[in-house]
Amino acid sequence: MAGQYPDKIRTLPIYDGRFDAYKLEAKEANILFASYPAGTVIPEHTHETDNHGVITRGELILTMQGEVTRFGVGDWYYVPAGKKHAAKFEQETDEIEFWFILGK
Secondary structure (H helix, E strand, C coil), X not given: CCCCCCCCHXXXXXXXXXXXXXXXXXXXXXXXXXXXXXXXXXXXXXCCEEEEEEEEECEEEEEECCEEEEEECCCEEEECCCCCEEEXXXXXXXXXXXXXXXXX
């Protein structure tokens, strides 16, 4: 799996989902160290978690409610639970995602 993560993070379990990530499980959240090859497109979807993320390499192009926003290195983004959104990565990108479980 690609990504610029330290050896310790690369020993975490692999996330079994639509993209490559190492997964750290916590009591009320999941933390994903995700990597996206250039050209990755994640179609519009929703999820049951409140998601916050920070870009550590590359750029996220996030579409939510018809609005397109670009997030670069050091930028944080937020996607509320139940909100339709899509993502695109024109360049190799790494990010740390925090998926907060609702009601916790």
